[in-house]
Amino acid sequence: MDHLSNYQLDILKEIGNIGSGNAATALSKLLNQKVDMKVPSVRVVGFDDMMDMVGGPDELIVSVFLRIQGEAPGSMFFVLSPSEAETFVKQVTGNSTFSLTEPPIEELGLSALQEVGNILAGSYLSALSDFTSINMQPSVPSLHMDMAGAVLIQGLIELSQESDYAIIIDTNIQELDNANKAINGHFFLLPDPESFVKIFEALGVREQ
Amino acid sequence: MINQVVKVGIADLKFTKSPEVLRTSGLGSCVGVVVYDLPLKLAGMAHVMLPDSTSSKRENLNLLKYADTAIEILVNDIVGLGARKFALKAKLAGGAQMFSFTSSNDMLRVGQRNVEAVLHMLDHYRIPIMAKDVGGSSGRTIEFSPETGLLKVKTVHLGETEI
Numbered sequence: 571m572d573h574l575s576n577y578q579l580d581i582l583k584e585i586g587n588i589g590s591g592n593a594a595t596a597l598s599k600l601l602n603q604k605v606d607m608k609v610p611s612v613r614v615v616g617f618d619d620m621m622d623m624v625g626g627p628d629e630l631i632v633s634v635f636l637r638i639q640g641e642a643p644g645s646m647f648f649v650l651s652p653s654e655a656e657t658f659v660k661q662v663t664g665n666s667t668f669s670l671t672e673p674p675i676e677e678l679g680l681s682a683l684q685e686v687g688n689i690l691a692g693s694y695l696s697a698l699s700d701f702t703s704i705n706m707q708p709s710v711p712s713l714h715m716d717m718a719g720a721v722l723i724q725g726l727i728e729l730s731q732e733s734d735y736a737i738i739i740d741t742n743i744q745e746l747d748n749a750n751k752a753i754n755g756h757f758f759l760l761p762d763p764e765s766f767v768k769i770f771e772a773l774g775v776r777e778q
Numbered sequence: 779m780i781n782q783v784v785k786v787g788i789a790d791l792k793f794t795k796s797p798e799v800l801r802t803s804g805l806g807s808c809v810g811v812v813v814y815d816l817p818l819k820l821a822g823m824a825h826v827m828l829p830d831s832t833s834s835k836r837e838n839l840n841l842l843k844y845a846d847t848a849i850e851i852l853v854n855d856i857v858g859l860g861a862r863k864f865a866l867k868a869k870l871a872g873g874a875q876m877f878s879f880t881s882s883n884d885m886l887r888v889g890q891r892n893v894e895a896v897l898h899m900l901d902h903y904r905i906p907i908m909a910k911d912v913g914g915s916s917g918r919t920i921e922f923s924p925e926t927g928l929l930k931v932k933t934v935h936l937g938e939t940e941i
Contacts, residue, residue, distance in 0.1 A: 617788040617827075627788070627804030628919045630934055635877065712877050716934050719804015720917025723788070723827065724876045727807065727888050730827055734789070734840050 574737070579612050581773060582739050585698055586610030590741035590757055592697035593690040597743065600689065601661055610741040620722060620736055624649055624756065627719030632670065634687025635725060637709040638695065642765035642772075645725030646695070646708070647758040648687045652715060654753045659683050670715060684713040694757060702772040728762050736760055781923070786810070786823045789843035791852060793822040793859055796925035803919045805872035807889035809845065809896050809912070812869045812922045812929060813852050813905060815861035821924040822856045824848045828888065829895035845895035853903050868905045869929045869941065870896055871920045873912040889913070909941035 574582075587610055598605040613619075621627040632655040634648040650658065652670045659668045659679040668679040688711045699706045714721050726736055739759040761769065784794045786802040794800055796819035802810045805825070814821035824842065831844035841847040857863055873893035893912045900907055911918070911931050921930040932938045 618790075621788070621804065628917075628932075714876065716876070717804040717806070717917035717919065719788070719808075720806030720874065720876055723804075723806050723808055727828070730789075730843065731834055734843070 574612075574614065578770060578775065581770065581775060582612040582737070583610050585701070585769070586612065586739040586741045586757070586759065588701050589694035589698045589739075589759070590743055593694040593757065594743045596689055596693040597686075600686065603661075606744045608742040608744065610739060613738050613740065614735050615738055616735055617723070617726060617730070620726075620738060621719050623738075623740070624718045624722070625651075627717060629718045630715065631718045631721060632683070632713070632715045633721050634684060634691060634711045634713055635721070636688075636691055636711045638761075639707045639709060640705040642702075642704045642706060642761060642768040643728070644759065644761035644765050645728070646691055646760070647722065647725055647756075648690055649756040649758065650753070654755070655683055655715075657753055658686060662686060680713060684711060687711050687713065690755070690757075694759075702769055704768060704772050722758075725758070725760050729760065732763050737766070783921070786825050788825055789827050789840055789848075791822065791824040791842050791848060791855075793820070793856060794924060795820050796923070799921050799923045801919070801921040805918045805920065806874055806876045807872070807892060809870055809872040809889075809892045810918075810920045811845075811849060811852065811896055811900075812920075813849075813856055813866055813900075814868075814922070814924055814927060815856070815865045816867065816924075816927045817865060818861060819924045820856065820859060820861050821922055822852050822859075823922060824852045826892060826896065829891040845892055846899055849896065849899040849903070853905070866903075866905045867908050867927075868900050869909045869922070870900075870907065871911040871918050871929065871931050871941075874914050874916055874918070876915060876917070911939070911941055 594605045594607045632650045638644045741757045782798040800823040802825045826845045831847045873889040916933040919932045
């Protein structure tokens, strides 16, 4: 699986496109704001490289994680920096004093954050599931704020048993608030190794 | 004086001598294991991801990824570098359960299984465990000084300790 053709890479990019396009629309409706989306990138990376993509293994991140169950299992993360997550919660709940770093952390804010993650990941997955006609069910999402290494490795456990590389479909959605401060959210889709065959087959592509 | 830091990546293994220190960052379910010969100020650190190499069907395994194979290499190589087997001691940290899904999937207990595998291997080599900080649900960054034999454990939510 370490060797993907350009054609296969393009297909995975398109998957990222469709999924995050749907998620961006959902977010835009939720916030009643314009949401931009960047062209997805598909990368085959080592575990250390993946940590560097979000600022290094001890970078503090906020992530909503869910396992994808069904015919093509995998892991999915929606990753934000703590300050971006705070901005997010402020917009959704209208609570302008919400803070993730100074306890007590407001439960409602955390719950809102988890729900936003849930909606975004759910809309990403349902688009993907429709496109491929593969049955995919998300697990209950879990919200974490901790070191990137500690959080992200959990999504790599399945595939790490057979591989030292992860294929990451990374999409970035960006929302500009009134002060033009950008919120960048990363979606990481990490299909388990055997799921790639399923995805390619469902789309009529044979592996060479 | 600022000590030179030798970084240990994921599924990686490094050795160093005082005054340099060994560091690995963002341990979740992974376990950081240090084996050292304090009088010689020589130490090695491994960052293991999975408990058991025999569960993989693949050839050309990355031996540093699994507790059983990584600790074998850690012990053999540090002795090769001049450490005395009778003087070897160990410390470890990590093995958290980051996510609390209720599932039959054994993989979700991987942190605990990593710790068990590491303890088993250290026992196999008769290396005494001087300290450990394992389990829980927090990520850890650890730093070991071969000079003092102390392991610094940093977490996001629970602050910093030295064991």
